[in-house]
Amino acid sequence: xxxxxxxxxxxxxxxxxxxxxxxxxxxxxxxxxxxxxxxxxxxxxxxxxxxxxxxxxxxxxxxxxxxxxxxxxxxxxxxxxxxxxxxxxxxxxxxxxxxxxxxxxxxxxx
Amino acid sequence: xxxxxxxxxxxxxxxxxxxxxxxxxxxxxxxxxxxxxxxxxxxxxxxxxxxxxxxxxxxxxxxxxxxxxxxxxxxxxxxxxxxxxxxxxxxxxxxxxxxxxxxxxxxxxxxxxxxxxx
Numbered sequence: 001x002x003x004x005x006x007x008x009x010x011x012x013x014x015x016x017x018x019x020x021x022x023x024x025x026x027x028x029x030x031x032x033x034x035x036x037x038x039x040x041x042x043x044x045x046x047x048x049x050x051x052x053x054x055x056x057x058x059x060x061x062x063x064x065x066x067x068x069x070x071x072x073x074x075x076x077x078x079x080x081x082x083x084x085x086x087x088x089x090x091x092x093x094x095x096x097x098x099x100x101x102x103x104x105x106x107x108x109x110x
Numbered sequence: 111x112x113x114x115x116x117x118x119x120x121x122x123x124x125x126x127x128x129x130x131x132x133x134x135x136x137x138x139x140x141x142x143x144x145x146x147x148x149x150x151x152x153x154x155x156x157x158x159x160x161x162x163x164x165x166x167x168x169x170x171x172x173x174x175x176x177x178x179x180x181x182x183x184x185x186x187x188x189x190x191x192x193x194x195x196x197x198x199x200x201x202x203x204x205x206x207x208x209x210x211x212x213x214x215x216x217x218x219x220x221x222x223x224x225x226x227x228x
Contacts, residue, residue, distance in 0.1 A: 032213065033212050033213050035212075035213060035214040035215070037155070037215070039155065044205070044218040044220060044221070045147075045155065045205070045207075045215070045218050046218075047214050047215055047216050049214075050210065050212045050213065050214025050216075051212035051213070054212070056214070056216060086154070088155050090155075090157070090213075090215075091213075092213060096172065098157065098169065098170075098171050099157040099160065099169075099213075100157065101147075101154060101155045101156060101157055102154075103154050104154035
């Protein structure tokens with residue numbers, strides 16, 4: 001079980017807004033920045049959000065990130081069928097001296 | 111254009127060794143930390159190792175510590191992962207990834223498959 005916890009699944013209908021949570025603790029999310037990745041089957045993981053809330057160029061503004069205390073969230077608005085993928089949060093853990101990925105959340109667009 | 115190309119994967123017996131390589135181009139390789147991340151079949155992403163731009167700071171996940179060693183050759187724009195004492199649970203696609211200053215991994219290679227089986 002990952003030290004950084006995500007719900008295993010999430011779902012929404014086209015056009016809806018969905019939120020994926022990432023729960024950690026003081027040595028990781030409480031002290032360091034969170035990044036988010038989209039991973040489509042058979043594709044390379046894609047950076048969606050870094051530094052808690054910054055979108056790299058080319059990432060649609062439908063994707064947004066936030067953090068409060070020891071939890072972070074990824075929000076996807078205007079859900080589209082092509083958003084169906086696995087989503088991961090990642091953060092450095094000062095106590096473990098390791099980067100941690102959350103267990104991943106499988107997003108289904110109904 | 112940034113490109114990361116992994117190589118060196120394959121089938122190896124438990125207890126064996128393998129050396130993965132990642133050839134980088136399109137950016138100033140020595141200026142960036144680099145990482146290895148893996149994904150076992152049916153599982154999520156797992157960070158494996160990282161090294162800073164100069165190759166002087168090395169970090170490894172607890173699951174591979176003492177068995178895997180990350181290194182880099184900045185003259186050849188290459189990243190390596192020496193994997194020893196391999197176990198069945200090391201079976202995975204291994205990706206190399208470029209790390210930006212705020213800790214995000216902005217470019218990933220296509221991955222190389224490592225299968226540990228007798």
